[in-house]
Amino acid sequence: MRGPYTTKDPDKIVIKAVYGFLNQFSKTPASQLLSGIGHVTDGLILRIxxxxxxxxxxxxxxxxxxxxxxxxxxxxxxxxxxxxxxxDSNATPRATNKPAPSRFKFSARNQSRALMGDDADGYLTELLHACKDDCRMGPHGGSDIESSRGAPQAGEWKNRGLHVLRATIRDQEGKRFLFVLGEEEGWKVAVGLQRLRKGTQARQLGYQPMSLTEARSAVEMLGW
Structure with a gap:
């Protein structure tokens, strides 16, 4: 017997699920892997x-x-x-020395374009700081290891600190992959994206914070 799978390895992002969509308009995944379901163990990881x-x-x-x-x-x-x-200016931060307000939070007015160049670097740096200083020490602390699919709290995913990563492929169909993970793993995503950006194979790759509407639609539709 062993406890739930965890790792402090920054190169191994423990995910709860990954879904594949055939185009940018499809709402139903064509394929999926769920942690701890079927032949998949709870050691499902993403490497960036x-x-x-x-x-x-x-x-x-x-x-x-x-x-x-x-x-x-x-x-x-x-x-x-x-x-x-x-x-949320009315929210009580868990950290005592909160950093300066983010420059790259999603805004329907000014955040409709993908971030590239210095803006992408700034966004990923802010994301890393937020996830490492706050999310990593979040109240859920990996306790929500098992899937909440079908549970009474399924509609309250935002309150459980879930993070989402969505990758869109450069083709005519706009094929997508969506990853769901716990808050304690968010800092690893930021580190991985910084590593991806430093490579030579993704020069024209854009980065963007996801809006609440997009995140809620994507995650609640999948039963989280």
């Missing part, structure tokens, strides 16, 4: 390298190569982090 995105079952030591996404095919990476994305 300069070469792209890679999924492994780390407990069984089985690479899920059919889920490989090469860096040069990526068009847009979007991240939902409730701490970084939501500006």
């Amino acid at each position: 390298t300069t070469e792209g995105l890679f999924i492994d079952d780390d407990v069984r030591g089985v690479p899920q190569r059919e889920w490989d996404v090469k860096a040069w095919t990526l068009k847009l990476m979007e991240v939902w982090c409730p701490v970084h994305n939501i500006a």
